[in-house]
Amino acid sequence: MCSANGALQAQLCAKHNLTSCFPGYTAAQAVPLNGSVRGYYLRDEPHAKDFRGLAETVADVHKHRPDSLVFINLLGGYMASPAAALGWWGFPHYEQ
Numbered sequence: 001m002c003s004a005n006g007a008l009q010a011q012l013c014a015k016h017n018l019t020s021c022f023p024g025y026t027a028a029q030a031v032p033l034n035g036s037v038r039g040y041y042l043r044d045e046p047h048a049k050d051f052r053g054l055a056e057t058v059a060d061v062h063k064h065r066p067d068s069l070v071f072i073n074l075l076g077g078y079m080a081s082p083a084a085a086l087g088w089w090g091f092p093h094y095e096q
Contacts, residue, residue: 020036
């Protein structure tokens with residue numbers, strides 16, 4: 001997301017009294033927190049092998065924007081088999 005687009009989105013959220021988490025790590029660098037921007041959305045259902053890198057990214061966001069929320073969707077869904085879950089999440093069962 002370019003910073004101009006992010007700034008416009010933040011203005012529109014404020015205008016319409018909406019709260020948002022902006023997508024992506026670059027948004028945390030370009031779009032500051034304010035009354036409508038509360039944080040940053042990083043990933044949806046990441047693979048287990050990505051957890052360490054995501055933790056480092058979250059720490060970096062908090063280093064630059066200490067009061068921000070950082071959202072990573074860990075809510076899993078149905079998988080047809082343990083093999084499919086292993087490929088998607090890195091574990092044969094989501095609860096792991």
